[in-house]
Amino acid sequence: xSAIERIGRPAVLKTQRFGYDGKGQATIGRDTAPEAAWGEVxxxxxxxxxxxxxxxxxxxxxxxxxxxTVECFDVTExxxxxxILKISRVPAALPDAAVREAQRIAETIAHRFGYVGVLAVEMxxxxxxxxxxxxxxxxxxxxxxWTLDGASxxxxxxxxxxxxxxxxxxxxxxxRVEMINxxxxxxxxxxxxxAVPGAAVHLYGKATVRPGRKMGHVxxxxxx
Amino acid sequence: xSAIERIGRPAVLKTQRFGYDGKGQATIGRDTAPEAAWGEVxxxxxxxxxxxxxxxxxxxxxxxxxxxTVECFDVTExxxxxxILKISRVPAALPDAAVREAQRIAETIAHRFGYVGVLAVEMxxxxxxxxxxxxxxxxxxxxxxWTLDGASxxxxxxxxxxxxxxxxxxxxxxxRVEMINxxxxxxxxxxxxxAVPGAAVHLYGKATVRPGRKMGHVxxxxxx
Numbered sequence: 317x318s319a320i321e322r323i324g325r326p327a328v329l330k331t332q333r334f335g336y337d338g339k340g341q342a343t344i345g346r347d348t349a350p351e352a353a354w355g356e357v358x359x360x361x362x363x364x365x366x367x368x369x370x371x372x373x374x375x376x377x378x379x380x381x382x383x384x385t386v387e388c389f390d391v392t393e394x395x396x397x398x399x400i401l402k403i404s405r406v407p408a409a410l411p412d413a414a415v416r417e418a419q420r421i422a423e424t425i426a427h428r429f430g431y432v433g434v435l436a437v438e439m440x441x442x443x444x445x446x447x448x449x450x451x452x453x454x455x456x457x458x459x460x461x462w463t464l465d466g467a468s469x470x471x472x473x474x475x476x477x478x479x480x481x482x483x484x485x486x487x488x489x490x491x492r493v494e495m496i497n498x499x500x501x502x503x504x505x506x507x508x509x510x511a512v513p514g515a516a517v518h519l520y521g522k523a524t525v526r527p528g529r530k531m532g533h534v535x536x537x538x539x540x
Numbered sequence: 541x542s543a544i545e546r547i548g549r550p551a552v553l554k555t556q557r558f559g560y561d562g563k564g565q566a567t568i569g570r571d572t573a574p575e576a577a578w579g580e581v582x583x584x585x586x587x588x589x590x591x592x593x594x595x596x597x598x599x600x601x602x603x604x605x606x607x608x609t610v611e612c613f614d615v616t617e618x619x620x621x622x623x624i625l626k627i628s629r630v631p632a633a634l635p636d637a638a639v640r641e642a643q644r645i646a647e648t649i650a651h652r653f654g655y656v657g658v659l660a661v662e663m664x665x666x667x668x669x670x671x672x673x674x675x676x677x678x679x680x681x682x683x684x685x686w687t688l689d690g691a692s693x694x695x696x697x698x699x700x701x702x703x704x705x706x707x708x709x710x711x712x713x714x715x716r717v718e719m720i721n722x723x724x725x726x727x728x729x730x731x732x733x734x735a736v737p738g739a740a741v742h743l744y745g746k747a748t749v750r751p752g753r754k755m756g757h758v759x760x761x762x763x764x
Contacts (some may be wrong), residue, residue, distance in 0.1 A: 465692070468689070468737075468738050468739075468740065468761060469740070477734070482731070482734050483731075483734050483735045485734070485737070485739075486737040486738070488737065488738050488761070490714040490715075490761075491714075507706075507707075510701070510706050510707050510709070511707040513692075513709070513710040513712065514692050514710070514712050515709075516692065516693070537692060537712070537714075
């Protein structure tokens with residue numbers, strides 16, 4: 317209750333652990349009873365976050381090596397649908413200064429944690445050019461899947477290079493890239509995607525299709 | 541003997557089966573005793589080939605689908621060292637007309653065999669612009685390994701698409717590409733290659749290093 321007084325409404329109540337793709341979240345609007353929202357997320361330990369009027373959501377996938385070297389992939393712009401990442405686009409439509417600042421933030425976070433491996437930092441890009449960190453994922457990340465087809469090195473190889481103590485690769489992007497998640501029944505479209513020039517289709521081989529479940533993704537690379 | 545009379549010297553005696561990387565071959569020079577050459581290759585059934593004064597060796601990796609569709613990767617120029625493929629470069633330094641002719645030849649071969657899957661056709665490009673087919677490999681091929689990192693679809697995925705009855709992908713090349721085989725002890729250089737920007741390192745995990753053995757390869761992609 318006191319958190320709501322401090323942060324204001326609307327706000328988002330999120331479980332401290334195991335939340336993803338909108339799971340473990342409840343929105344507290346003007347008239348929501350706090351108890352009801354807490355019930356929605358199973359009365360687990362939670363944090364409360366204010367709503368942010370952001371222009372776009374972006375993420376930086378960064379890799380830090382044992383020796384402190386950091387390599388960032390190009391900043392990715394993420395479009396969500398029903399709380400689930402639907403499309404990642406690279407490069408993000410940000411001014412150069414914001415791109416540098418986003419990568420500097422990710423680099424700083426990796427350094428402060430003494431982190432080794434790949435991590436993703438999600439940020440809100442505000443209308444005034446500011447950036448707010450929204451989430452840190454200490455692992456390879458859905459918004460970095462485009463690197464498998466769209467860059468000279470993938471986030472997966474970078475992670476292995478980092479933890480194996482190998483030199484990190486300097487990622488070179490092959491063009492403008494779009495990564496489209498196949499969610500739930502959309503995976504049935506894979507035959508259509510197979511026929512699209514420049515599209516790479518990834519199916520995760522999950523046995524059961526469920527609404528909202530990430531079943532695969534498609535990467536499209538376009539000449540810059 | 542009669543074959544040597546017909547074809548002339550120098551010539552190359554090759555076993556009909558299981559020859560690769562210069563194995564199962566003997567050169568017949570001006571003074572070579574035919575019996576000695578045949579002894580060299582284990583007195584197996586052989587074919588005799590004339591020497592060809594070629595300007596360059598190229599190959600076409602083509603994929604044919606069940607429905608007769610054929611997709612060719614860009615023509616690759618191959619440099620051998622000690623009878624073993626050392627470097628493949630794409631695109632090959634051929635005039636446009638020769639490129640089209642090379643792909644037409646590969647396509648015709650695939651059609652005539654009613655072939656489904658990936659096949660490679662090696663050719664000699666002569667000084668006068670002509671092309672001579674040297675070898676047909678009914679499989680994915682070393683000179684197509686560059687497609688793993690340098691194209692929107694790899695020869696391996698194209699093969700699976702073909703045999704699965706899926707539509708073939710239209711291969712889009714990411715730039716100028718070089719594939720360098722790591723032969724024998726050269727595999728020890730992999731740490732050096734890991735640090736080269738834009739280089740992708742592939743190690744085959746073979747337990748024993750032997751001279752002349754293909755232990756891995758490196759692909760380098762350069763902006764066109």
